[in-house]
Amino acid sequence: MHELGLVNYVVKQVSRIAEENHVAKIHSVTLEFGEVSGIVTSYLYDYWNWYTKKFPLFDGAKLLCEEIPAVTWCDDCKQTYPTVQYGKTCPHCGSGNTWLQQGNEMNIKQIEVEDTREGDQNGE
Amino acid sequence: MESIRIIELKESIFADNNADADRLRGQLKQQGTFLLNLMSSPGSGKTSTLKRTIAALQDELSIGVMEADIDSDVDAAAIAATGARTIQLHTGGMCHLDADMTRQGLTEFGTEDLDLVVLENVGNLVCPAEFDTGAVKNAVILSVPEGHDKPLKYPLMFEVADVLIINKIDVLPYFDFDIQKLTEYAHMRHPGLPIFPVSAKTGEGMDAWTDWLRRQVAEWKQ
Ligand SMILES: Nc1nc2c(ncn2[C@@H]2O[C@H](COP(=O)(O)OP(=O)(O)O)[C@@H](O)[C@H]2O)c(=O)[nH]1
Ligand SMILES: [Mg+2]
Ligand SMILES: [Zn+2]
Ligand SMILES: [Zn+2]
Numbered sequence: 001m002h003e004l005g006l007v008n009y010v011v012k013q014v015s016r017i018a019e020e021n022h023v024a025k026i027h028s029v030t031l032e033f034g035e036v037s038g039i040v041t042s043y044l045y046d047y048w049n050w051y052t053k054k055f056p057l058f059d060g061a062k063l064l065c066e067e068i069p070a071v072t073w074c075d076d077c078k079q080t081y082p083t084v085q086y087g088k089t090c091p092h093c094g095s096g097n098t099w100l101q102q103g104n105e106m107n108i109k110q111i112e113v114e115d116t117r118e119g120d121q122n123g124e
Numbered sequence: 125m126e127s128i129r130i131i132e133l134k135e136s137i138f139a140d141n142n143a144d145a146d147r148l149r150g151q152l153k154q155q156g157t158f159l160l161n162l163m164s165s166p167g168s169g170k171t172s173t174l175k176r177t178i179a180a181l182q183d184e185l186s187i188g189v190m191e192a193d194i195d196s197d198v199d200a201a202a203i204a205a206t207g208a209r210t211i212q213l214h215t216g217g218m219c220h221l222d223a224d225m226t227r228q229g230l231t232e233f234g235t236e237d238l239d240l241v242v243l244e245n246v247g248n249l250v251c252p253a254e255f256d257t258g259a260v261k262n263a264v265i266l267s268v269p270e271g272h273d274k275p276l277k278y279p280l281m282f283e284v285a286d287v288l289i290i291n292k293i294d295v296l297p298y299f300d301f302d303i304q305k306l307t308e309y310a311h312m313r314h315p316g317l318p319i320f321p322v323s324a325k326t327g328e329g330m331d332a333w334t335d336w337l338r339r340q341v342a343e344w345k346q
Contacts, residue, residue, distance in 0.1 A: 002219045002251045006137055013140045021131060031137070038250070088276075104280075106137045106254075115127050 003043040006106070007051050011058065014111055018057055024116040028062040034103035035070035035084060070103025141255055144223035148230075148258030158341040159230075159241045161259030163281065166247030168267040169291040171199045172324035173333075174242055178206045180334040185239040185341060190229050192221050192246050199244060209238070220252040221245055227258065240341050249274070253281040260344055261286040268292040268299050272306035275313050282313040287320070289333060294323040 014029055033039045045063055052058035070083035076095035083103055085091075090098050136142070152159055162170050178187055188209040191200040200212040213229045215221065221229075226243060235241055243259060245252045264285040266274055269292065275282040282288070288310055290303065303321060310317050318336060322329035 005218060005220075005251075009137050009141065013135075013137065016140065017131065017133065023131075027128060108133045108135055108137060110130050110132045110134075112128060112130050115129070 003039060003041075004047045006039070007044060007047050010108060011052060011055060013108060015055070015057060017111065018113065021113070022116050023057070023111075023113040025114040026058050026061040027112040027114060028064055029111050030064040030066060030109040032066045032068050032105060032107045032109045034068045034105040036100070036103045037106050039106060041065040066109065068102055068105050071101045072098050073101040074098045138254060138256070141222050141224070144227070145256035145258040148223050148227050149260060152235075152258070152260065153344070155236050156345045157235050157238050157241055158261075158344045159226075159243060159257075159259045160337070161243050161245055161252075161257045161262045162265065163245045163249070163252045163262065163285075164247060164265035164267070165249050165270060168247075168265045168270065169324045170244050170247070170265055171202055173265060173289060173291055173322065174203060174244065175206055176322075176324050176327060176330050177242075177334055177337065178203070178208045180330060181240070181338060182206070182208060184338070186237060188233060188235060188238045188241045190226075190233060190241060190243045192229075192244060209233070215246060219246055219248050219250075220255050221257050222255045223258040239345065240337075249278040249281045253278070253284050261340055263287045263289060265289045265291050266306070268295050268301045271299075272302050272309065275306070275309040279313045282310050282317070285314060285317060287318045287333075287336060290319060290321040291324055293321045293328060294326050 010029065010031065014026065018026060033041060044065065048063040052061055071080050072083040073080050074090035074092060074095055075097040077090060077093040079092050080101060081091050083100060088096055088098055162174065164170050174189065181187060189203045190211050190213055191203065192213045192215050193199050197212050200210045203210045211229060211233045213225065215225065221243065243257060262285050264281055266288065290306065307319055310319060320329060320333040320336065322333055
């Protein structure tokens with residue numbers, strides 16, 4: 001399991017995005033994981049809290065995780081069905097000619113940030 | 125006023141690594157070095173197959189090997205005995221290599237004069253599949269004792285593979301390993317995937333595999 005390693009990638013990637021956007025502080029990071037991505041999100045939180053302490057940009061930043069349901073597409077009857085319930089065999093027509101349409105994702109969905117005041121030209 | 129806003133990203137956690145990997149491939153193309161990423165479960169025969177492969181190609185190609193097996197120099201020593209240049213990467217217990225670690229390893233190694241570098245990835249069929257290392261091609265080894273159902277259980281590994289080696293065919297008589305089923309399952313996940321059955325022990329089948337690799341290296345260097 002490499003849940004812990006994933007946190008390092010998220011911090012690295014979000015740091016780069018924060019710099020490009022002149023962000024002063026990160027309030028939260030929302031990740032989204034597919035239902036069959038194999039990620040056990042409960043492992044992530046403790047490590048997140050410990051690891052992000054090293055980065056002032058992430059001081060107090062919350063980690064939020066959302067799930068994307070797994071959906072499989074049947075190539076024979078051209079319909080979809082929930083992957084976790086039925087697996088590889090299409091419940092509509094019994095075909096095994098099926099493909100995971102979504103549910104494998106590991107995404108950074110969004111970040112909630114506070115801008116640097118000097119760099120904020122659109123300020124009212 | 126403090127302004128708090130949301131930046132929507134919807135980007136893969138692997139996006140930066142993928143970009144690093146593409147950059148590394150560009151550099152390798154320029155210097156004419158072919159990087160092969162060799163993946164399998166622990167004990168499938170990466171090191172053994174590699175030793176045979178080096179023996180078959182070392183008269184024509186200058187070959188280097190980067191070992192990433194978790195904190196052990198055993199494999200590096202075995203490969204060094206073949207005369208190929210080797211380096212042991214210390215992954216600090218990581219379960220995979222990413223493009224950044226691979227690039228650092230290559231830089232330390234000095235690869236400008238090498239035609240072929242093989243990266244023996246960490247033994248694991250799960251997460252190495254998710255991290256593009258910057259390799260030109262991914263080779264996956266499945267050995268007979270592991271069973272022919274593995275493409276169904278580890279679909280991503282077979283999707284990212286550019287070539288599949290079935291190793292330990294010398295023990296086929298002792299296992300219910302069905303090569304036909306394996307081929308069917310692998311092609312379900314990856315239509316047209318080239319498959320080479322070999323025995324790193326007896327050397328059977330190695331010629332077809334090394335011919336494939338020789339052609340890939342030649343194409344890359346054009
Ligand atoms: N019978 C048989 N054993 C093999 C073959 N290839 C490797 N082995 C054995 O399998 C074990 C693991 O091989 P190794 O190359 O170290 O696997 P790695 O962990 O993937 O690098 C060793 O004991 C090898 O001698 C083969 O083709 N046939
Ligand atoms: Mg080995
Ligand atoms: Zn169907
Ligand atoms: Zn990993």
